[in-house]
Amino acid sequence: MMRARFPLLLLGVVFLASVSVSFGIAYWEKQNPSHNKCLRSCNSEKDSYRNQACHARCNLLKVEEEEECEEGQIPRPRPQHPERERQQHGEKEEDEGEQPRPFPFPRPRQPRQEGEHEQKEEHEWHRKEEKHGGKGSEEEQDGREHPRPHQPHQKEEEKHEWQHKQEKHQGKESEEEEEDQDEDEEQDKESQESEGSESQREPRRHKNKNPFHFNSKRFQTLFKNQYGHVRVLQRFNKRSQQLQNLRDYRILEFNSKPNTLLLPHHADADYLIVILNGTAILTLVNNDDRDSYNLQSGDALRVPAGTTYYVVNPDNDENLRMITLAIPVNKPGRFESFFLSSTQAQQSYLQGFSKNILEASYDTKFEEINKVLFGREEGQQQGEERLQESVIVEISKKQIRELSKRAKSSSRKTISSEDKPFNLRSRDPIYSNKLGKLFEITPEKNPQLRDLDVFLSVVDMNEGALFLPHFNSKAIVVLVINEGEANIELVGIKEQQQRQQQEEQPLEVRKYRAELSEQDIFVIPAGYPVVVNATSDLNFFAFGINAENNQRNFLAGSKDNVISQIPSQVQELAFLGSAKDIENLIKSQSESYFVDAQPQQKEEGNKGRKGPLSSILRAFY
Numbered sequence: 366m367m368r369a370r371f372p373l374l375l376l377g378v379v380f381l382a383s384v385s386v387s388f389g390i391a392y393w394e395k396q397n398p399s400h401n402k403c404l405r406s407c408n409s410e411k412d413s414y415r416n417q418a419c420h421a422r423c424n425l426l427k428v429e430e431e432e433e434c435e436e437g438q439i440p441r442p443r444p445q446h447p448e449r450e451r452q453q454h455g456e457k458e459e460d461e462g463e464q465p466r467p468f469p470f471p472r473p474r475q476p477r478q479e480g481e482h483e484q485k486e487e488h489e490w491h492r493k494e495e496k497h498g499g500k501g502s503e504e505e506q507d508g509r510e511h512p513r514p515h516q517p518h519q520k521e522e523e524k525h526e527w528q529h530k531q532e533k534h535q536g537k538e539s540e541e542e543e544e545d546q547d548e549d550e551e552q553d554k555e556s557q558e559s560e561g562s563e564s565q566r567e568p569r570r571h572k573n574k575n576p577f578h579f580n581s582k583r584f585q586t587l588f589k590n591q592y593g594h595v596r597v598l599q600r601f602n603k604r605s606q607q608l609q610n611l612r613d614y615r616i617l618e619f620n621s622k623p624n625t626l627l628l629p630h631h632a633d634a635d636y637l638i639v640i641l642n643g644t645a646i647l648t649l650v651n652n653d654d655r656d657s658y659n660l661q662s663g664d665a666l667r668v669p670a671g672t673t674y675y676v677v678n679p680d681n682d683e684n685l686r687m688i689t690l691a692i693p694v695n696k697p698g699r700f701e702s703f704f705l706s707s708t709q710a711q712q713s714y715l716q717g718f719s720k721n722i723l724e725a726s727y728d729t730k731f732e733e734i735n736k737v738l739f740g741r742e743e744g745q746q747q748g749e750e751r752l753q754e755s756v757i758v759e760i761s762k763k764q765i766r767e768l769s770k771r772a773k774s775s776s777r778k779t780i781s782s783e784d785k786p787f788n789l790r791s792r793d794p795i796y797s798n799k800l801g802k803l804f805e806i807t808p809e810k811n812p813q814l815r816d817l818d819v820f821l822s823v824v825d826m827n828e829g830a831l832f833l834p835h836f837n838s839k840a841i842v843v844l845v846i847n848e849g850e851a852n853i854e855l856v857g858i859k860e861q862q863q864r865q866q867q868e869e870q871p872l873e874v875r876k877y878r879a880e881l882s883e884q885d886i887f888v889i890p891a892g893y894p895v896v897v898n899a900t901s902d903l904n905f906f907a908f909g910i911n912a913e914n915n916q917r918n919f920l921a922g923s924k925d926n927v928i929s930q931i932p933s934q935v936q937e938l939a940f941l942g943s944a945k946d947i948e949n950l951i952k953s954q955s956e957s958y959f960v961d962a963q964p965q966q967k968e969e970g971n972k973g974r975k976g977p978l979s980s981i982l983r984a985f986y
């Protein structure tokens with residue numbers, strides 16, 4: 366019996382394998398034509414910038430189905446262009462990271478799916494976009510080539526391409542997500558193994574495998590032109606299971622040149638906007654009024670989901686840099702921007718409506734509507750529209766003067782406004798000495814932050830300062846490095862996988878180190894001890910998520926130190942030293958919060974100590 370069953374089983378396995386291989390081939394054959402077609406459409410681009418952008422976007426199409434590797438091992442972020450991706454592929458869910466896998470989220474029907482008779486026109490728009498995609502791409506700048514498993518078949522009928530893609534994506538999603546997950550776990554395991562102890566960590570081949578560190582490359586460009594760009598950070602939960610609870614949050618970065626305007630739009634996400642550098646006139650438009658605000662570095666404002674807004678950089682010299690925490694409303698971790706006007710980079714959402722709906726709604730002939738709103742005239746060829754190239758455009762000094770007339774400045778006096786901007790530095794710092802300052806506005810103090818359950822802080826540190834080891838009791842903190850550089854060390858406990866293999870071993874801690882520089886993002890999970898060493902003058906902002914009643918518990922220093930709150934009887938049982946020893950140890954650091962990173966009595970030789978570590982403190986040595 367056994368003998369008979371075995372070959373059968375083997376046969377079954379072989380059969381399954383061949384089925385999945387041929388499914389894979391079929392899949393590629395279906396997918397690749399779109400990429401090639403996309404490339405061919407680029408040939409008609411004479412303008413070199415647009416041509417480049419077109420290629421970049423085509424590459425993203427291609428890359429999408431492949432797993433990329435950064436520095437050989439790290440899965441790179443797959444393109445995530447909430448706006449573009451949906452329009453071009455039908456929407457495709459990224460790793461939702463939920464167990465069990467949810468059925469793909471219901472998605473709003475795309476205008477172009479609406480009816481057969483619309484198909485052609487919609488398709489034209491789609492093509493137009495492909496040609497003019499005004500979007501630079503990080504991927505392309507990398508100049509990396511992505512291996513392709515099979516040559517594409519190019520015969521497929523264009524007309525059906527859309528539906529095919531959509532069906533494919535629907536069908537394949539869950540499968541794909543699971544793969545992602547596995548890879549993420551794999552990845553995580555790898556980095557834990559190689560970073561687990563000092564001795565192994567030293568010859569690190571790959572610098573960026575810390576799942577909490579998101580450097581500038583992990584942003585995806587949504588829009589880009591000579592006036593600025595909009596980028597979105599890779600999803601937090603994409604690389605590691607450890608940030609699952611951040612799956613509903615995204616980080617957007619906006620950068621614009623002097624004298625520019627970001628065109629009016631809204632998003633299906635709540636935004637918490639912080640001005641990092643430069644100045645802005647930000648205007649929120651409601652159906653009965655509008656509010657304009659002059660904003661400067663350290664100003665913050667919530668833009669509720671669905672609020673139409675636009676942003677002017679009124680300065681003559683300085684770039685404007687804003688960072689936004691986005692909390693999507695409709696889908697976990699995914700949101701779209703809806704632009705009112707048409708540009709070469711982005712269609713007006715009004716164009717999604719049928720011709721006769723527009724005519725009836727505006728009581729105007731379609732040709733007129735087309736001309737006025739969408740910049741198209743009859744008889745015009747594709748690409749002849751007098752459209753703005755991208756969503757960030759130039760604006761004249763005179764126009765800026767007009768716009769700034771109604772703009773109010775952020776209130777310096779009160780931070781408790783329901784809807785007005787507030788400045789993070791408007792109150793005294795909660796920690797301050799000659800080496801550093803920390804300003805913070807908590808949900809308890811500001812209704813906008815209360816609604817989002819987020820705290821905001823800004824930290825200034827001098828070169829050579831150490832922000833003492835501490836942990837946040839319940840907030841997950843997302844650091845945004847604005848200026849300067851720092852080394853950060855974060856301590857976690859080794860994950861289950863490793864523990865099972867070595868059951869008798871004590872729970873081990875593991876250290877996540879990173880060298881942070883401008884525009885990097887670093888996530889500090891709640892409860893994970895962290896320390897920051899400023900290697901230059903440093904300025905960073907922080908979003909604290911799940912912030913209400915969060916406490917910062919310090920592990921060294923004379924104030925807010927949890928260790929010194931433990932009674933001596935318990936201290937003596939917990940540590941090897943006597944209560945007196947412990948008291949002396951705590952007292953020898955007379956400063957709090959920010960201290961000198963290179964004290965005199967520096968001990969040598971305790972680096973790389975190995976063995977059963979039972980105290981989180983030791984992980985810092």
Ligand SMILES: *[C@@H]1O[C@H](CO)[C@@H](O)[C@H](O)[C@H]1NC(C)=O
Pocket residue numbers: 641642643644661662683848
């Ligand atoms: C913006 O950044 C530049 C360069 O880092 C700096 O010189 C300038 O003072 C900053 N401006 C503001 C308003 O912070």
Ligand SMILES: *[C@@H]1O[C@H](CO)[C@@H](O)[C@H](O)[C@H]1NC(C)=O
Pocket residue numbers: 831852898899900962963
């Ligand atoms: C902080 O960083 C500086 C520069 O890399 C280094 O010399 C110093 O030893 C670090 N301090 C600590 C406490 O790690």
